[in-house]
Amino acid sequence: MVKVGIIGLGTWGKNLLRNFSNLTDCEVLVCCDQQKEQLKKIQSIHPDYRYVQDYKEILEDKNIDAVVIATPPESHFEIAHQAISKQKDVFVEKPMVLKVEDGEKLLKAAEEKKRILMVGHIMEYHSAVLKLKELVENGELGDIYYLYATRVNLGKVRDIENALWSFAPHDISTILYLLNKEPKRVTASGQCYLQKKKGIEDVAFLTMHFDDGVMAHIHVSWLDPHKERKMTIVGNKKMVVFDDMQSGGKIWIYDKGVETKLDFNSYGEYLSLRFGDILIPKIDSSEPLKAECQHFLECIRDRSTPRSDGKDGLRVLKVLEAAQSSLEKGGTPEEIKT
Ligand SMILES: NC(=O)c1ccc[n+]([C@@H]2O[C@H](COP(=O)([O-])OP(=O)(O)OC[C@H]3O[C@@H](n4cnc5c(N)ncnc54)[C@H](O)[C@@H]3O)[C@@H](O)[C@H]2O)c1
Incomplete structure (x- = not known):
């Protein structure tokens, strides 16, 4: 005990x-x-x-x-x-x-x-994220091109840490967990509207750039009319949307993509769009x-070592620190400390 x-x-x-x-x-x-x-x-x-x-x-x-x-x-x-x-x-x-x-x-x-x-x-303990991890790791999505996440709502307005530090750890940790690699560079921008004097950003946009060209974009805000918790992953085989605001059907897997043909007569024939089925897997609803x-x-x-151990905490922290620095310099790219 x-x-x-x-x-x-x-x-x-x-x-x-x-x-x-x-x-x-x-x-x-x-x-x-x-x-x-x-x-x-x-x-x-x-x-x-x-x-x-x-x-x-x-x-x-x-x-x-x-x-x-x-x-x-x-x-x-x-x-x-x-x-x-x-x-x-x-x-x-x-x-x-x-x-x-x-x-x-x-x-x-x-x-x-x-x-x-x-x-x-x-x-990292959310059943839907575990399903996303399975989809990424078993190759169902193919090679990942890019991801983007939105975590916005109205409140809770914090008066010490900004929206980046308050909300983005969730999406940064999810993305690093899914991709199992660390970004090379980060760019971020943000703005203070409610607490200008204190310099606390209510909204931030951050993009992580990985060595192999993968990009991951995150939008966080506590000054927004919608409550949205969403992530889209675009792979070269399939695409997936995770919407945490849905009580059922949190994950939609789209068998959609763009294929290149070896045998073609015109540019129009070279790229062909694929609109296949949509699958909504059952996700365990435990807390x-x-x-x-x-x-x-x-x-x-x-x-044993926790899934979200101190090393994971440090990886996320490095992204946050670089993003904060980029934000303060008006969005200039910041290398991640290794
Ligand atoms: N995992 C999540 O989804 C999630 C959600 C919300 C908050 N959080 C995190 O949880 C932490 C707390 O956030 P919160 O929203 O509950 O904040 P809060 O301000 O509502 O609560 C913090 C509490 O800590 C107490 N406290 C402060 N310093 C203390 C000290 N030295 N000793 C004892 N008590 C002390 C305060 O009196 C207060 O009651 C933050 O790190 C936040 O990022 C995580």
């Missing part, structure tokens, strides 16, 4: 607490939030746990095996690093930390202390967060 402490009980921490509370092979012992009011609210729903305002009490507690960190990103490094030094296994929400340098330190600490370090890249929490517990039990 893994004994867990949860730090940060805001919008997302509540969901993590609900999931860990419902899993049989784990016991939540202590919950922490620095705001007393927040603690009281959660305590009224889950009265059985111990509640503390200072996360160090969790780190000092010898009965706790693992900590789950769902505080705002600026505190992730400090809390996760201290937790590892106190021999705790760590699940930290995305983005893992805010600087590549800190990410590297965290990885090194986890390796030295032989601790599990897992990042909350929830999309991705539950699968993610369960995976963390399994990795602790088996001492």
Whole structure:
């Protein structure tokens, strides 16, 4: 039985607490939030746990095996690093930390202390993304030409990190997981409309360029009339659309493409369009967060490497840092640090 402490009980921490509370092979012992009011609210729903305002009490507690960190990103490094030094296994929400340098330190600490370090890249535990991965890996889509993702809605407007750091980790982690390779270069642009003085971008467009010519584009915004969570992958055999806003039929596989003929008389004959069937596979509707929490517990039990481990967190962080730098320079291409 893994004994867990949860730090940060805001919008997302509540969901993590609900999931860990419902899993049989784990016991939540202590919950922490620095705001007393927040603690009281959660305590009224889950009265059985111990509640503390200072996360160090969790780190000092010898009965706790693992900590789950769902505080705002600026505190992730400090809390996760201290937790590892106190021999705790760590699940930290995305983005893992805010600087590549800190990410590297965290990885090194986890390796030295032989601790599990897992990042909350929830999309890697989504059944639809697992289906996409299968389609990419079994060659059904053929060679991937390009991908694009949209993650927009109205709110939640954050006042520390921008829309890029808040939303894009989901799509960056999904794309790197699907393609199983890292981009060479990133370009990004964005704009601050609501919090100009603070310099917090509400909207960002970023493009990752890979060595083999594959391109992946991401549009994120919390200032948009639609709630959209969509990804399109275009391969040379088939194309696929993943629409996470659909309750059924999240994935549509289009047997569409453009074929080149060897035997042709005119340019019109050289390229022929193919409009084949559309397949909508059945996708398991279980909660991705539950699968993610369960995976963390399994990795602790088996001492195995999480799918979204510290290295994955660092890969995503490198893209975010380069994208932020490109954005600040008005969209100039930035090489990804290796
Ligand atoms: N995986 C997802 O889909 C998803 C969704 C939303 C948020 N998140 C991530 O979860 C994290 C938290 O986001 P949120 O929306 O819940 O934020 P939030 O502001 O709603 O909640 C954060 C909570 O942490 C508490 N806190 C801050 N510093 C603390 C400290 N030092 N010690 C103890 N408590 C502290 C705050 O009082 C607050 O209650 C972020 O990293 C965010 O990116 C992930």
